[in-house]
Amino acid sequence: MCAPFALMGIRPSDRAADMRENDKAVESPTKTGSGLPSFKTHPLREAALGEIHARPFRPLEGPRIVLLYAFTITSEQAAEDHEWFSEFCASRGAPGPSPKARYHTLSFASGTLSWERHAEFITYIWDGPAPAAVPFGPLPSNHPFGTAFRAPGPLLVSARLDLLPSTISTDWRKHYDPASLTEFNIERSSGTAATDFRTDGDGLVRYLVLNNDMTPVQCGSVVQRLLEIETYRTLALLGLFEATRQQPRISQYEAKLFELTHKMQENSGLDENRTLLDQLSSLAASLEASAAESAYRFGASRAYYEIVNARLAALEEQPVSGSLSLSAFLGRRLGPAMRTCQSIQDRQWDLSKKLARATTLLRTRVDVDLEQQNRSLLESMNRRARIQLRLQQTVEGLSVAAVSYYVVGLISYLAKAAKESGFPLPNPNLMTGLSVPLVVAAIWLTVRNIRKHHAEGDRDTSD
Template sequence: MAQGECDGGSTADIDIDGMPMRTFKKHPLRDVVLGEVHARPFRPLATPRIVLHYAFLTNAQEADADRAWFAEHCVNYGAPGPSHDARFHSLAVAGGTLSWERHTEFTTYTWDGPANGGRPFAAMPSNHPFGSSFRAPGLMLVATRLEFLEEEQAGDWRDQFDPGSLTAFRVEGASATAATDFRVDGNGHTRYLVLNRSMSGVQAGAIVQRLLEIETYRSLALLGLFEANRLQPEISGIEVELVELTKRMQDTSGLDANKELLDSLSRLAGALEAGAAATSYRFGASRAYHEIVMARLRALAEEPLPGDLSMSAFLSRRLAPAMRTCQYIEERQATLSRKLARATTLLRTRVDVDLEQQNRSLLESMNRRARLQLRLQQTVEGLSVAAISYYVVGLVAYLAKGAKDAGLPIGSPGLVTGAAVPVVVLVIWWTLNRIKAHHMEKGDD
């Protein structure tokens, strides 16, 4: 192979530190793959800081429209917007950073900026970017306010939370304390508080991002629960109707009755499969989101404060049962589908047997009809021989009479006619049989 060529196409040699180095034709996704690990960087944070985080459910059209709006929004601030295939972009605005991120079924906007005052959950900064000029890309599911303060600035921070659902825990080897009660405040935000003791800015950014991801993905995971609750009455109705149909199968006979039952089973199977197809994505997504939540909780390595619940303990009380409910509904759908398939197969076999019996009866009836037609045909053939012979004998009689009148030496015309009868009958019978045999031979061919 010549220098500078490879299987992927021709390239040019370059020289690095005096040594030749061959370049190769790149895979079209190489840059994207390498950049994926940097797509969601931990943004270093310093106290005091406020983080506002929103997640909006978006379909493909809404996400494309949102990308176009955000690109124009960036241009209005004199900054470049996201590229066509970008899934993450940030913009410096209002003394902080606005981050845009596109996911499969949702879009997030996160802004971190300077907090007002030194106490937890003071007045919201008036210049935050989610005012009247902000365009929501879809239905909002997550709205979170997180404050990052120094521990000595927090004061009596427990007064800011509901003690009945408070979770408070240490992270990063007790270098910070985090707390939330998962309640919604007067502005519609769930609230998180992170109190720094000795974390670096990068550590703080990682902890904040994990907490926001837990809030986002636990909300998305719970969407499957409401799909499961919606499906339960429908599945229960199908189960009850299936029991009634299988009972009727034991007492039902006859083709029409079995076909009616088969139509009912097919209708039930169609309704079940339609529900399963409509929810398979939701249940699968809920499982994936739940796994992400569990992974983020493990990454937090939380240690509950004395007398308080950890976030893992609190979420496990509701999130885990919700996921089990989704799994239970999926298993009920699968089990019911198998039962319907077995009942349908059994009933279809009965219908096929009834159809075969009906077809056999029809064939026997056709055979009887064919035998009758054959007998009728044989009768007609016998009558045809007699009729044709009668006319031929009549012609012979006329010929005999005419020959005698012409003076030919013919005895009695009656004797000639009588003698011709057996001969004519045999000739006509033989001729008709020859014609019949000829047609049968052509039919066999």
């Protein structure tokens, strides 16, 4: 056992000491009652484990009535509704939802009231015993959606589902519009469901589920899927109205882009190109704002549409002979609506790419025009600098002559004064004449040195 450590130059005693140190460094897990260790858990472990059980199928037996209401909300309305529902639960002696809860149930009037919060809507679902085994009879008077109920926001979805035995009379079809009636078998023909997606006098879309030999769990799953289909198909259609609202804007943007790109073909000047560039930038900003405004709605509609398709697949419906299936009815309406949303979004993306290309081309043209303008300006400045240099040289020559003239005059006065004062000097006129070249040379050198000094100072400043 010690040979491998000896070959590596490690003594067994050292190895044992290291292992003891490591055991001290690592915190040992505590033992549970079963003898298994209890490890430190991830902060989201409980939430992840509980999420799978957040919305279980609730077993249902007929005759039963289920009412669904879905309200669109803002974040402020969601907080207010959570507070109200908590107080509502407390008034009935039941605990309310936790601060971060998204699903909660409450026993109410021999039934169950379910509250569920989503990103942009809240649903209230109540199921209770039907007063009689007849389709769409009077509602129980003790349902929770009376005067005491507080709607959290604008109502979007409202539905009624009656779960009844299949032994009822077949005259239930009189409650539906034959033109839009969908009737289909569910759970391998263990039951039948029907709806026409039209609202009754209470504004409720009516669903009927006839139970042949479904278990309570099967009834609960079918009811939940039908209510989810009703909720999410309505939410998915919100994207269609956003697409309809955006369509005139997209057409205006496309026409404006065509007009601007046509003007770009003209050989305009820098000012005109700058104006075009400003217009393109403004158009691009408007388009991006419009696309950002609708992106969430289109994305949400696609997600809701996928949920509807998933629930339809899970329903495993089989159309009744001579009637439309639920999938066929919704597919004929939801499918084109989703394609319209995708078409508008594709037009936005395509228009954005075209605007980006046109802006890049025009910006390049403006940059080239600016470079040409700057080059012409520099050449003009160089010409002016050369002219100024010539003028400066001319002025310097004249200034040398002028200064020399006055200096020679001073020398002449000094020579004459010295001669008259008795100084032994030659002829003053001769001295004046001889001083002329010396004075001119001295002044010229002085001016040259001054100019050279200034030039060196300018170079140092520029560096």
